[in-house]
Amino acid sequence: MQPDSHACLAGACLLLILAPSVLAVRDSKYYDLLGVATDADERTIQKAYRRQAMKHHPDRNPDAKEGAEKKFREVAAAYEVLSDPEKRRMYDQLGEDGLRPGGQAGPGGGGAGFHFQGDPFATFRTVFGNGGGMGGQRIQFQFGGGGGGFPGGFGGHHQQQQQQRPGGGLYDGMPAVRKLGVDSFPSGTRDGWVWLVEFYAPWCGHCRQLAPKWGRLAEALAGVVRVGAVNCEEEAALCQEHGVQGYPTIKAFVEGRSVDYSGERSAAALKDFALGLLPSDVPSVSSPAQLEAFLKPSPAWGVSVLLFTTKQQPGALARSLSLRFKGKVAIAEVPSTAKGMVERFNISSFPAVVAVCGGDAGTTIRHTGDMKSEALAKFVLSFRDGSRCIEAIQLTPETDLNKFKVAQLKKLLASKGVTCPECLEKVDYLHRVQEVFGLASV
Template identity: 40%
Template sequence: MAPTSSLSLLVYGLLVGAALAGKDYYKLLGVKRNADEAALKKAYRKLALKYHPDKNPDDQEGAQKKFTEVSEAYEVLSDPEKRRIYDQVGEEGLKNQQAGRGGGGRGGGFQFHGAQDPFKMFEDIFGPGGGFSGGSRFTFSAGGGGFGPGGGGGFSRGGHQRPRQVYNFDGMHRTVRKLSEARFPDASSKHIWFVHFYTAQSRRELPEEVELLAQKLGKSVKVGALDCDLHSNFCRRQRVRGDGFRLYIDGTHEDYSGASTAKAFHRYISERVPSDYVNNLLRSEQVDEFLTGCKSKGPASCIVLFTSKFETPLVLKGMAYQYRGVVAFGEVRGSNPKLSERFGIRKYPTVVAFCGGDQYATIMVDDLSSEALPDFVADLVKNGERKCVTARREAAKKRRRVHEALDPSTDFSKMKLRELREILAALGSECVGCLEKADYVRKVREAVAA
């Protein structure tokens, strides 16, 4: 064969290969290449029902894409002339021929002939309404036609422009959780939830305020949003309308009726979240009782916040609610001098985890921010056993060092009360009923001599 002929064949092969590139319509419908009209229609009916957006309220965008592709495949393969061209040159070749005849889309995919759109085809086969109640359906909006990213068409209800996207859960509103009927807080929920029920007519500034709230709350309270256009029946059963806000705690809810700002939302939530799961520790006897109740709950089962403030922070209330029944939370407020001295607290806030209720085997972190507290607690719940093994070992070493360093002949009466208490704490000894300094001196002498 002459070189020129070989080159021509090579170029022809490359052109045919390029032309055949594109969607495999037979594969999209799940039929063989020799499928007849009945087989094509059967496959289309099955897949169109499966992927119709109204059948997939939780993933309308994904369903819309598949529904469009299935409709496109059936539109081509059910037309003998288009199918013949497609079999020869593929989707791209068919599109190019359509464009050459003035009937193609603009680089985004195949365009339906005439005024037909995928939902009109659906109604032609399934009847008006497509078998869906309420007569609601999607249509292609006018202008620009075509499938996929290159086409200018978009889906809309009733022939109007598609409602705008209210929340961008994967972008600027990523801290807000996307809720549905299947994913909605109930009595078994671990967290407290603040929920926004919205529609396409919701005020544009609301998602930004809700996102700011979610960022401010961090992990103390969950913030979610539910689309009442997609889940209209569920919203009706909940007796809510668009732009409604609710706080969900322990399976009950309360409607919010204040200003729609992040600051107002946060103030309301801070006031409503209960402090029932946080023990307010004022005296040593209360601490002892609190720690005794933790001994049977396992490692790192008691966590106490030492703070200079007099109000329970929202993050502590949220953590106590989330880990209710798993971790006992306590709070020592107002820089309590006696309890701070007992446990060697020098800075506020300081968080102390007591291993199995042992007041001497502790995991202590000072200057812990409210943003870092949830991660600290989660780490203790997950790795508490390992961390407490280390804490107990260190506490035992400290006791031995103190005991070895103390001389029974030391005149302990010359020591300050704080020093006597520290010695007793290091030795693992308590001074029950001690009121005067002399009581502590006597107890230290007994502990050192033991």
């Protein structure tokens, strides 16, 4: 045999010896799922999993849930294998066949499946710092002959796991506590409310101790502060988004910002914390000069509301309404000791609520319903389109039309069946209103 032939034989033998390793390197499915190289270290693999898990979490992909669920399962499977040195070694050497019972499958062995305990949500919580303390059974994922997939529907398995986990949601029987999820969470919004939110897990002992107090707190703050809760077992991505590292975590959300709570978990302390986030600058009107100053600005809805009260400091209800209708309606309190104001508006009992239209203290509408938050809010909302004030306004030569907005002037004309297509600016509407109502020039 020629020397070249010997070299070829030696090379062929070497290729045969190395073949399993070469094939294993080429079988990079799990590495590809995480987007890492086959020689990635443990830290790189974990960082890649965090990135891919957040990207494909079903809660973050409501419009493409089926595809996201599949990808989320696959990413969890890849991480379960590559984060375990022994499983990774077997996978690197033999591919998915190495994960099956007995090692590499021989002829006819492709149908065997390798079982390991795993749950994509548990993996997610563990990596992101929310693991441990789980009750109930864990879901069994199977790598079978179909190429490492997970049998069954992802949503069905997760639902089954939630049912098996003891306790369920802690606030299912407490309607005053709003159950929050991705679609209903208030962060980033300016809805006019202070929100007090607890992030919890049903298995958490401290959460269970807090639950009765949280329910009573929600009832006590009803209509003033909204109290909610997020079950992090069901809303893992949402809890991660808000930096939840332990349970319970309590945060307040107001005007698009969040405020962490780190005080004691007593109902009184939590109530003080929440009320402290309401605006404290609700004006107090006790004299004619203060009334004039309060009515001078023109809020968007053209109405100012006076709350007559026996309290000497702004109450929680007034502060809550002030936040809810900020920029739309002006809110002020009038103490019962301000005798001149009480007599001027003919107040005989407290509390009482009076709306002043167009900055004219002579044009008022009194609230006749109960004094609960939602009834008062409904009263204020009734002025939204301006028609209620238009009906109440009695124009006289002394009426300062300059305080009226263009929209209000249009409504005044419309109340007489008049339009003004030739009016281009506010002054045009002012003159037209004067003509229609027989008023002196402004």
